[in-house]
Amino acid sequence: MLSKRMLNFDSFEVMDILTIAQKLESEGKHVIHLEIGEPDFNTPKPIIEEGINSLKDGKTHYTDSRGIIELRKKICELYLKKYGADLNPDNVIITGGSSLGLFFALSSIIDDGDEVLIQNPCYPCYKNFIRFLGAKPVFCDFTIESLENAISKKTKAIIINSPSNPLGETVKKEIYEFAYDNIPYIISDEIYNGLVYDGKNYSAVEFDENMEKTILINGFSKLYAMTGWRLGYVISNNEIMNAILKLQQNLFISAPTISQYSALKAFEEETEKIVKKMLNEFNRRRKLVLKYVKNFGWKVNNPIGAYYVFPNIGEDGKEFTYKLLKEKHVALAPGIGFGSNGKNHVRISYANSYENIKEGLERIKEFIE
Known part of the structure; x- marks a missing residue:
């Protein structure tokens, strides 16, 4: 019999969709992937070359559980x-991906019966991590009124x-300011920080430089197209860091050594130029998706960061998604996988080539018509 903690652990629906899509591909169908949140770009060449050099130099052993000091200094x-x-x-502690950093962060402060506020909609894994640790996820809109209503003595x-x-x-x-005034801990997931095309994006360090209430999560997967390198990091105060260090030592020892040394090249000018080109291309794709979505007559918010568009299609999004995949192979x-407020929505990822995205959108247009 499975443990009780697994009974409330939902599957990741995006990966369920991917499984069906891959089965269709195995049958010879040409599937356009607009479901996965993974950059289609290769990791910048300087990072790859540094990884090869690290292997040749014998950097294949454990590192300090906090991570190599050179990388932690670069992050600072x-x-x-x-x-x-x-x-x-x-x-700063280097982790095997930002998801692991998030799990460490929650594990360091959450007790049975605690409540953690999360946005509706939000990244699906949040609720699973919270429930796994014996706490309760509380979905709310990120407005002052909604947050005030959601806060309790257990928050x-x-x-x-x-x-x-x-x-x-x-x-x-104002959401950051309200959170710091009213909630014991702020876990700031900044994995898409840097992937912003218009306007201002804040970091938690702007509100809490001493990290007294903050646990900041970030990594290299999204901005530097390093998903497979499994490299993230956590930043917080001494008390939190000491707790997370114990988890790291006991469960994972250290983040991947080669990935750590390779990531040193992420901060150099040559890599920054490559990343800028990727950002420009993401922005071009974003504008393409928004143009089509609005022409479909779908209602859409104003996405200015990451690489997702989340339109309200005016009908059950799950039913639409599975029919579209079956009939048009998109x-x-x-x-709904992101929260109850997403029931009539779909998420379109533009982490694919411009040409593939355009073909996928044309297929959606045919499907709607």
Whole structure:
């Protein structure tokens, strides 16, 4: 018999869709993938070359459980340059992906019966992590009124994801300020930080430079097209870091060594130029998707970051998604997987080539007509 904690652990519906799509491909069908949140670009060449050199140099052993000091210093330099935050490398731990960092963050502060506020809609794994740790996810809109109604004596933390998945929106300043005034801990998931095409995006360090209430999560997967390298990091105060370090030591020892050394090249000028080109291309794709979506007559918010568009299609998004995949071989993510507010929505990922996205949108147009 499975453990009780697994009974409330939902599958990741995006991956369920991917499984069906891959089966269709095995049958010879040409599927357009607009469901997966993974950059289609290859990892920038300087990072790859550094990985090869690391292998040749024998950097294949465990590192310090916090991560190599060179990388932790680079991360601190980044936040100093970008936000003026004077962080200490000892307050940074390198993890095997940002999802692991998020799990560590929640594990370090959550007790049975606690409540964690999450946006509706939001990244589906949030609720699973929270329930797995014996706490309760509380869905709410990220408005002051909704947050006020959601807060209780059991509220321990809020997860803020900006830019957000699936909305592609950035969180407003007043939401951060309200959270810091009223909630014990703020877990700031900033994995899409840097993937912003218009306007201002905040980081938690702008509101809590000493990280007294903050656990900041970030990584290299999305911005640097390093999903398979499994590399993220956590930043917080000494107490939280010591707790997370124990988890790291006991469960994973250290993040992948080769990935850590390779990531040192992410901060160099040559890589930054490559990333800028990727951002420009993402923005071009974003505008294409929005143009089609509006022509479909679908209602859509204003996505200015990440690489998702989350339109309201005016009907059950899950039913639409599975019919579309079966008949037109275009894979989208059902909005309901991200929260009850997503029931009549679909998520379109533009982390695919411009040509593939356009073909996929044309197929959707035919399907609607």
